[in-house]
Amino acid sequence: MDRTDISKYYDEISQCNRCGFCQVACPIFRSTGHEAGVARGRLALLRAIIEGRLEWNQEVEEPLFDCLLCGACTANCFAAIPTSDLVIKARAQYLEKVGRKSIHRLLFDQLLPYPRRLHLAARAVALGKNTGITDLARALGLLKIFGRDFVHANEIVERFPTQAFRDQIKTGVHQGQGQSLRIGYFIGCGVDIITQDAGHATLRLLKKIGKTVNVLENCCCGLPAWSYGDLKAARKLAARNLSILVSEKFDVIVTDCSSCASFLKNYPQLFPEADKHHEKSQAVSARVKDMVQLIHTMQAYAPSSDSAVTVTYHHPCHATRGQGLAKEPDEILNRLPGVEYRPLLEADWCCGGAGSYGFSHYELSQQVLDRKMDNLKKTGANLLVTSCPACIMHLSYGVRKHGLNTKVCHISELVI
Amino acid sequence: MLSDELISNLRRIVGPSQVSVSRANTELYSYDASLAKGQPGVVVFPGNTGEAARIVKIVHQADIPFVPRGFGTNLSGGTVLVSGGVVICLSRLNRIIDISPQRRCAVLQPGVTNLELQDALAPLGFFYAPDPASQKVATLGGNVGENSGGPRCLKYGVTTNHVLGMEVILASGEVVRIGGAAYDPPGYDLRGVMVGSEGTMGIVTEVTVNILPLPEAIITLLVIYDDIADAARSVTDIISAGIVPTTLEMMDAPIIKAVEDSYACGYPRDAAAVLIIEVEGLPVGLQDQVAQISELCRKNQCRDIHEAKDDSERNRLWEGRRGAFGAVARIAPNYLVNDCTVPRTKLPEALSRVAAIVKKYNFEHGNVFHAGDGNLHPLIFFDSRDADQLKRVKKAGWEIMEACVGLGGTISGEHGVGLEKLDAMRMVFNEQDLSAQRALQQAFDPGKILNPGKVIPLSDKKENTLDLSPSGKIGASSTGIAAEAEIIDKIQHAASTGKALLPTGCGTLRHFGNLSNGTAEFLNSSELNEVIEFDPNNQVVTAGAGLALDRLQGELADKNQWLPIRPLFSIQSHSIGGVMALGACGPERMHYGAPRDLVLGLRFINGSGQKISTGGKVVKNVAGYDMTRLMIGSAGTLGLITEVTCRVTTIPERCTAISAEGSLAACAALAGKLITSQLSPVFVAAIPANKADAKIDNESWKLMTGFEGFEKIVAEQLKRTANMLEKDGLELKNQEEYPVQDGIFGDIYIELGQSAFVLRADVPLDEVAGFVEFFSSRLTDANMFVDFGCGRMLAGFEVMQDEVWRQICDLCDQRNGHVLMERAPVEFKKQNDVFGTARPEWQIMHRIKAALDPHTIFAPGRLPGKV
Numbered sequence A: 001m002d003r004t005d006i007s008k009y010y011d012e013i014s015q016c017n018r019c020g021f022c023q024v025a026c027p028i029f030r031s032t033g034h035e036a037g038v039a040r041g042r043l044a045l046l047r048a049i050i051e052g053r054l055e056w057n058q059e060v061e062e063p064l065f066d067c068l069l070c071g072a073c074t075a076n077c078f079a080a081i082p083t084s085d086l087v088i089k090a091r092a093q094y095l096e097k098v099g100r101k102s103i104h105r106l107l108f109d110q111l112l113p114y115p116r117r118l119h120l121a122a123r124a125v126a127l128g129k130n131t132g133i134t135d136l137a138r139a140l141g142l143l144k145i146f147g148r149d150f151v152h153a154n155e156i157v158e159r160f161p162t163q164a165f166r167d168q169i170k171t172g173v174h175q176g177q178g179q180s181l182r183i184g185y186f187i188g189c190g191v192d193i194i195t196q197d198a199g200h201a202t203l204r205l206l207k208k209i210g211k212t213v214n215v216l217e218n219c220c221c222g223l224p225a226w227s228y229g230d231l232k233a234a235r236k237l238a239a240r241n242l243s244i245l246v247s248e249k250f251d252v253i254v255t256d257c258s259s260c261a262s263f264l265k266n267y268p269q270l271f272p273e274a275d276k277h278h279e280k281s282q283a284v285s286a287r288v289k290d291m292v293q294l295i296h297t298m299q300a301y302a303p304s305s306d307s308a309v310t311v312t313y314h315h316p317c318h319a320t321r322g323q324g325l326a327k328e329p330d331e332i333l334n335r336l337p338g339v340e341y342r343p344l345l346e347a348d349w350c351c352g353g354a355g356s357y358g359f360s361h362y363e364l365s366q367q368v369l370d371r372k373m374d375n376l377k378k379t380g381a382n383l384l385v386t387s388c389p390a391c392i393m394h395l396s397y398g399v400r401k402h403g404l405n406t407k408v409c410h411i412s413e414l415v416i
Numbered sequence B: 001m002l003s004d005e006l007i008s009n010l011r012r013i014v015g016p017s018q019v020s021v022s023r024a025n026t027e028l029y030s031y032d033a034s035l036a037k038g039q040p041g042v043v044v045f046p047g048n049t050g051e052a053a054r055i056v057k058i059v060h061q062a063d064i065p066f067v068p069r070g071f072g073t074n075l076s077g078g079t080v081l082v083s084g085g086v087v088i089c090l091s092r093l094n095r096i097i098d099i100s101p102q103r104r105c106a107v108l109q110p111g112v113t114n115l116e117l118q119d120a121l122a123p124l125g126f127f128y129a130p131d132p133a134s135q136k137v138a139t140l141g142g143n144v145g146e147n148s149g150g151p152r153c154l155k156y157g158v159t160t161n162h163v164l165g166m167e168v169i170l171a172s173g174e175v176v177r178i179g180g181a182a183y184d185p186p187g188y189d190l191r192g193v194m195v196g197s198e199g200t201m202g203i204v205t206e207v208t209v210n211i212l213p214l215p216e217a218i219i220t221l222l223v224i225y226d227d228i229a230d231a232a233r234s235v236t237d238i239i240s241a242g243i244v245p246t247t248l249e250m251m252d253a254p255i256i257k258a259v260e261d262s263y264a265c266g267y268p269r270d271a272a273a274v275l276i277i278e279v280e281g282l283p284v285g286l287q288d289q290v291a292q293i294s295e296l297c298r299k300n301q302c303r304d305i306h307e308a309k310d311d312s313e314r315n316r317l318w319e320g321r322r323g324a325f326g327a328v329a330r331i332a333p334n335y336l337v338n339d340c341t342v343p344r345t346k347l348p349e350a351l352s353r354v355a356a357i358v359k360k361y362n363f364e365h366g367n368v369f370h371a372g373d374g375n376l377h378p379l380i381f382f383d384s385r386d387a388d389q390l391k392r393v394k395k396a397g398w399e400i401m402e403a404c405v406g407l408g409g410t411i412s413g414e415h416g417v418g419l420e421k422l423d424a425m426r427m428v429f430n431e432q433d434l435s436a437q438r439a440l441q442q443a444f445d446p447g448k449i450l451n452p453g454k455v456i457p458l459s460d461k462k463e464n465t466l467d468l469s470p471s472g473k474i475g476a477s478s479t480g481i482a483a484e485a486e487i488i489d490k491i492q493h494a495a496s497t498g499k500a501l502l503p504t505g506c507g508t509l510r511h512f513g514n515l516s517n518g519t520a521e522f523l524n525s526s527e528l529n530e531v532i533e534f535d536p537n538n539q540v541v542t543a544g545a546g547l548a549l550d551r552l553q554g555e556l557a558d559k560n561q562w563l564p565i566r567p568l569f570s571i572q573s574h575s576i577g578g579v580m581a582l583g584a585c586g587p588e589r590m591h592y593g594a595p596r597d598l599v600l601g602l603r604f605i606n607g608s609g610q611k612i613s614t615g616g617k618v619v620k621n622v623a624g625y626d627m628t629r630l631m632i633g634s635a636g637t638l639g640l641i642t643e644v645t646c647r648v649t650t651i652p653e654r655c656t657a658i659s660a661e662g663s664l665a666a667c668a669a670l671a672g673k674l675i676t677s678q679l680s681p682v683f684v685a686a687i688p689a690n691k692a693d694a695k696i697d698n699e700s701w702k703l704m705t706g707f708e709g710f711e712k713i714v715a716e717q718l719k720r721t722a723n724m725l726e727k728d729g730l731e732l733k734n735q736e737e738y739p740v741q742d743g744i745f746g747d748i749y750i751e752l753g754q755s756a757f758v759l760r761a762d763v764p765l766d767e768v769a770g771f772v773e774f775f776s777s778r779l780t781d782a783n784m785f786v787d788f789g790c791g792r793m794l795a796g797f798e799v800m801q802d803e804v805w806r807q808i809c810d811l812c813d814q815r816n817g818h819v820l821m822e823r824a825p826v827e828f829k830k831q832n833d834v835f836g837t838a839r840p841e842w843q844i845m846h847r848i849k850a851a852l853d854p855h856t857i858f859a860p861g862r863l864p865g866k867v
């Protein structure tokens, strides 16, 4: 059993001196104005639990599970208290104490480790109308869009690819035009199942840059399970991936999902030093690159179209705070010919797409999304670019809901 | 205590998701940024004023305590309910309602954060002066609640100096508007009383604040020291030299290290202390100030002076300064922050005493504070999980407050009393002072349900009624004491016989107010006419209320200082007490502020013959309710002011006015441009140009703009103004130097003052011309003085029909202004209220009057509403 005990983190939790600075950019707090939704509040609850004033029960479920894990609080906290990490640990303990839903067991144990099963399940979700599957849809963190937008299922089904991306392009080694770089392409679940345009664009780019591109047989990176607090499932997924990623056949491991990239870079934290996977995870994480980083190093860019476009950029949480990739996208966009770049207000605020599983969070994530859309409207851009499939899905949903003409795409799609 | 019925009623008002009763929520709202802990019963989140008022109504009916809350970042326990009750959280009232550069004001809901306001203003070229370090997470409601300050307050003053009006829900659920965009409404300064009341007098649901044009240039200096005492002495020297930079902040070694560990902000890790000094204004003359400041810093052995080279470097320095409190979480889980203020000249001593106390209790500490205001923030590091540490740290905090009060300071400069400093209130106020403050609070909240147990400690019957407060000990001379004794006798006699008394100073302002029934005997302060204490280095003076303004100015002038007030009419022969009691000021108010902005504290004798002290002698002070502002402008209706302590300032090198002529519309348009420009005129006023011609027309007016300060800067401003005037087609007339104390309008006031009627009308800044047009169409032969800078019009005339008066009152009302007949014949007063149309806020004034002058002996008729 994978016991978690948040009292191990008592010192970190007690470091919060309640200055309240985290309130400034927590998207949940700014939507609700409720203390339960901000780092200071979440930490206060954990402290109260440790000090015996509160119990593990459903009262703490919402404050623990409506956190987007976006890290904006930590970025504004001078003590840099890692609230999202602590929340994940607390979720784990919550699941142990209060129990985890069978649907999550199915998801993390039976689907995410197996890309093909996942693909089938996702299709079933998209096509299915019975409530059991709707539940699963909601549980599928990455495929939130289905859960939320189920009334518009037809619209999504139309665009639902019948074949997984990986199956379309075939795994294994592809030859590229580059000089020497050997690339391992890690395909995240989002690109594999939904945002396949991004995948195609990325692959084309990778072939330009690399001598070889090895399309990997990886499974889910483990982030959804980790975020949910199922640390054991996350480690299992990570271990599966490590066995593939340690290979000497490539110099860098590239993914066009910023969430995956940030989590892969964090693999060493999943395994304590004594663990047999620890060393391996360090070697692997050192080689991981976000597609944004790769593009950033490219010498020449070809504009994606002849006519000039106005572009704005959404910084995914897992790119800015997760990996510190704050200025790279701006620099890329400023250098791109034929592109008028108009920065987005609060560009690094979470779009609301992350980690909300339940119905109760639907409203909340919509408020966060609405704020994003209001800022988007102010730019007047006709292209909203980002680097994370989960954001692409959620932002596309927002654009449709607000009746905007803006197209949402992955940065790979713009550059090629 | 909270019935199910109440909870379900609350849910009905705001919806189920906006009412929290769970155990978890009690935990979440048990704290703020202080060390205090409590336990609320229920938390409610209204979505608008209407919902909030309905909540208050039912909570009031059920007689349950409640507290308004913004973002809960206060440092005094202000939002912590000790034992049950309702937290009314205003985070959802977060709309910016209006920003009007022409009126130099903005209207906001209380849940808007200070930074959100700044961000909305900056693109328009404006800013809101108070800038607490917590600005990104401090709501304006909270700023109002605590009377927050910040680095810029050295130059611009704190929240109370920038709040013009508000909408308030009283304890009963009644919604009342107080003040507004037009300056200085008649009667008590209710907004002054509300600001800093820590949520114990009402819930602010909308606030109107004053905004200012962004400066043209800013220079930021980082001055580095190897010894903290040298840094402190530099601050003292800069203030003593009469230099007022925009900011004068200090951080010492432990803080610098914690900040740099968090983010690289550009502070030298090996410094013992740094000063962050900012000067701003027109580029010309700015380098002179920098040179002057640098010289003083070098004289005090600074190691290095570094000028921020661009905005990003400047922003990083400020980011670090603002994050200092948060950053110390790296050193220890908790900090106790003390908020004492001392006279600026006592800073070096205060810092060393603090260090000794902290050492005695075996703690470490760091200093990060508003040095220019003398507002200390020693942060003592500890771990609240250790009960012994918690006990010791509180003792250390207590001793620091004692030490600072001993140095002539006060217990809180900006963080408020809340729960944490309740007992310490007795260090600065005696039981009489406190009971006066209690009475004031109860005028707002008779049922004691609004944030109970805060600000004022429970009454202590044991303490005798002798005047023991530290402020009470500062003695007047023996004649002063005898005079006071006589006054007290008179008051006690009046109280027992029910006879009315009219406080006066030199007797020059007796005509003020409505008629009273029966005669009132004069109560005279003219024998209290000494300068009691003048600390020129600290730029603070305390004087007897009977001292004539010109005599005070004379004494100040010996040290090249002055009190920047030029009251209207017979200007300098007023007593200082009279000036304060009427809040009298001229058009210079736009630059120097009104008396309410200059007074730091005062003493008065109340209706029971007790001597009451308010405020203190330091430039920043939020200990207790703002009785000082209540007394200023109270026109003698609450007691006789005996002593006043004011901030004074260096005499400007040069005072010059520039005049031009044109139509009223052209003058108004140009005044509007000047007011929203980056120039800083001391006044922008106009008079009819053609006085020989009795009739006023709208075609020939004379616009007069004054500039005061350093020669170079005045010259530059005159030049730019002349350009503006010419460009706009006004006919440039003369430039005229004038004496600093008397100003330039003496003759105009004298003429005005001879009229049978003198009227003062205040409207929002951009409404003045329209109002003047209307007015001059009704009273064609009035003498007029138009103060564009303050949105004010004065007029003297001989005849006034009741019908016209009503029209004027109505018009002022419609334009969100107010009107006051400063002087009028008895016949007129018999028929009319000289304070114009009745307003709901007057009822609050009447309740205050009843609470503080229970025998109704003072100044009948001088309060709006014929009270």
Ligand SMILES: Cc1cc2nc3c(=O)[nH]c(=O)nc-3n(C[C@H](O)[C@H](O)[C@H](O)COP(=O)(O)OP(=O)(O)OC[C@H]3O[C@@H](n4cnc5c(N)ncnc54)[C@H](O)[C@@H]3O)c2cc1C
Pocket (backbone or CB within 6 Å): A018, A019, A020, B032, B033, B067, B068, B069, B070, B071, B072, B073, B074, B075, B078, B079, B090, B110, B131, B132, B133, B134, B137, B138, B139, B140, B141, B142, B143, B144, B145, B146, B147, B148, B149, B150, B151, B197, B198, B199, B200, B202, B203, B204, B205, B325, B326, B414, B415, B451
């Ligand atoms: C790191 C840090 C730095 C700080 N720096 C400064 C500083 O430089 N200067 C400074 O002055 N303060 C400072 N503070 C203190 C604090 O931020 C201010 O007092 C701030 O104004 C509080 O705002 P809030 O929204 O958090 O108010 P709250 O804490 O929620 O409330 C403060 C008080 O106001 C009352 N109140 C709130 N809203 C209303 C309303 N609508 N109507 C009536 N009453 C209301 C409450 O009852 C309470 O008594 C700092 C605090 C922290 C944690």
Ligand code: SF4
Pocket (backbone or CB within 6 Å): A015, A016, A017, A018, A019, A020, A021, A022, A023, A039, A040, A043, A073, A076, A077, A078, A079, A080, A081, A083, B326, B329
């Ligand atoms: S910013 Fe950090 S220290 Fe401050 S309240 Fe939030 S989590 Fe606590």
Ligand code: SF4
Pocket (backbone or CB within 6 Å): A025, A026, A027, A028, A029, A037, A038, A039, A042, A066, A067, A068, A069, A070, A071, A072, A073, A074, A083, A084
């Ligand atoms: S991680 Fe994001 S949502 Fe969670 S508390 Fe921090 S800022 Fe709020």
